[in-house]
Amino acid sequence: MAESTRSGEPDEKIVRLLFTDFDGDRADPDDVISDGLDGGYADRTEALAAILRDPDEGPYERFLACLALTRWGDALGYAAVAEAASDPAAVDWRGASYDRLHTQDDTFALLAEAVGDSADMVEERATPEARVRAARALLAIADRVQFDRRISALLRRDLLSACLPALRDAVDRGVRRLAEHERLGFDLGVQLALMIVAARAVDPGWAAAAAGRLALAEPGERALRELRELQEPGGEEPGGA
Known part of the structure; x- marks a missing residue:
């Protein structure tokens, strides 16, 4: 703390x-x-x-x-x-x-x-x-609760595969919230971007598509900077191995 x-x-x-x-x-x-x-x-x-x-x-x-x-x-x-x-x-x-x-x-x-x-x-x-x-x-609640960069602790390789469906569902809901300009009180875009970049390690096709959807939802500059990692081969995964 x-x-x-x-x-x-x-x-x-x-x-x-x-x-x-x-x-x-x-x-x-x-x-x-x-x-x-x-x-x-x-x-x-x-x-x-x-x-x-x-x-x-x-x-x-x-x-x-x-x-x-x-x-x-x-x-x-x-x-x-x-x-x-x-x-x-x-x-x-x-x-x-x-x-x-x-x-x-x-x-x-x-x-x-x-x-x-x-x-x-x-x-x-x-x-x-x-x-x-x-x-x-x-x-599963990452689309409605603030985690900011601490969410990276949940994006370790040992958790990603087991939690991927929950991650994907939360990202999909979160992108819809951003696209609808819902007032959330925290930077949802950066949380979603971190989740998408991490998911590349286990589901690169979904991650690429989700990144495109998120970018169109105007997630903010912090999120867009994170998404650029998808364009950089070998970029460091959030949360480590």
């Missing part, structure tokens, strides 16, 4: 779990989550799961619990992400974190990053299928 912010003070329980490092010192949740990957996550998973499950906990606290569990490859974290994506407008932790540059909600963007980056944990946690389900659910 290094480029995000939120208002209010966190609850004491979440401070102990995610604002306190494994030496007992005050720390940033990003650092605690990262350090937990070395095995420390096991000592804090049960308590974070209890926060995530408890509707009486604050939205910010439950969001942070979900974020940590997801990054640690936990099945409950992935399931919570997929459930939230099934009805994003109803999620009460929307706005628990927001992008400093655009002052827009970025909770789903941060969860997308956690899902994508958790590839290094799924074998240890025996949760590869749960990760794919969470990624698929997030990609």
Whole structure:
């Protein structure tokens, strides 16, 4: 959450779990989550799961619990992400974190990053299928929820093939929204462009056609710059291998 912010003070329980490092010192949740990957996550998973499950906990606290569990490859974290994506407008932790540059909600963007980056944990946690389900659910709402460039975390080669139908459907819906000049409040064009460029690796024919449709929908200069990657053989794929 290094480029995000939120208002209010966190609850004491979440401070102990995610604002306190494994030496007992005050720390940033990003650092605690990262350090937990070395095995420390096991000592804090049960308590974070209890926060995530408890509707009486604050939205910010439950969001942070979900974020940590997801990054640690936990099945409950992935399931919570997929459930939230099934009805994003109803999620009460929307706005628990927001992008400093655009002052827009970025909770789903941060969860997308956690899902994508958790590839290094799924074998240890025996949760590869749960990760794919969470990624698929997030990609399915990419035409109506802000991810911006963090969507690249879901566009890794290990997820693309399994999630391609959801990606293609979201792109098709998003292009229609842009063509109809729907007011969205975020840069949908760049999200769609990143998805299309990444899909070239597994479905180049569809990607080329989708790029043409997106360009005609006037997606904005940022999106058009991304689409130019399709004209450059050997261009780097969003999200890496």
